[in-house]
Amino acid sequence: MAWLSDTRSSYDTDASGYAEKVRGLLDERPYLRASLALFAQLVRDAGGGPVADVGCGPGHVTGHLHDAGVDAFGIDLSSEMVAIARRDHPHLRFEVGTMTDLDLADDAVAGIVAFWSVIHVPDDAVPGVFLEFGRVLRPQGLLLIGFHVGDQTRHTSTGYTGRPISVDSHRRTPGKVRGWLRDAGFTTEAELVVGPDDDVPGALVFARSNA
């Protein structure tokens, strides 16, 4: 799959630039912090358990969840990202892997957070990714997904470090994501659109596995 290898090599190339860009970002994003706090509370209310931060990048969200009392670990396609995550959060577990084929047993996790990572998965591969999330989630497990709102695909050819990369980011409506989730056996419990008047709003969708 060309998109997968392009995404991997792009984030390998740009890992340090991306990590610098998002350092401390959660401090400036109250709606993201509130969503993560709610997610942590809902996972705890359901009895706790491991939570996978899928497409964790440099691990700042994984670290935030850990600080919120969640047994969080990170998975990312890019080995360079995972190296940075391990360096910055040496007390946490990070593994290289892909959301298209997670190296996790069925029903292994109580929750999944996927913040702005499914944005790199093309439409025709999203249903398979959501089925994979449902496979590794416990029955009634919770998914929190964050993504750019819109209906276009943006191609990026220069990374934050100024080096050439090649990666697509797909913007989606919450309704489109909700439809894919429904087809994959999830019930959407809540949606939040952050910055609805911005050029590119962000969406956060909380969904629970029916299985």
Ligand SMILES: C[S@@+](CC[C@H](N)C(=O)[O-])C[C@H]1O[C@@H](n2cnc3c(N)ncnc32)[C@H](O)[C@@H]1O
């Ligand atoms: C925009 S960054 C988001 C990183 C982090 N979640 C955040 O909120 O800042 C996208 C991340 O998703 C990872 N990624 C993209 N496709 C992936 C896949 N198929 N499986 C796992 N990780 C993936 C990339 O390597 C990158 O680290």
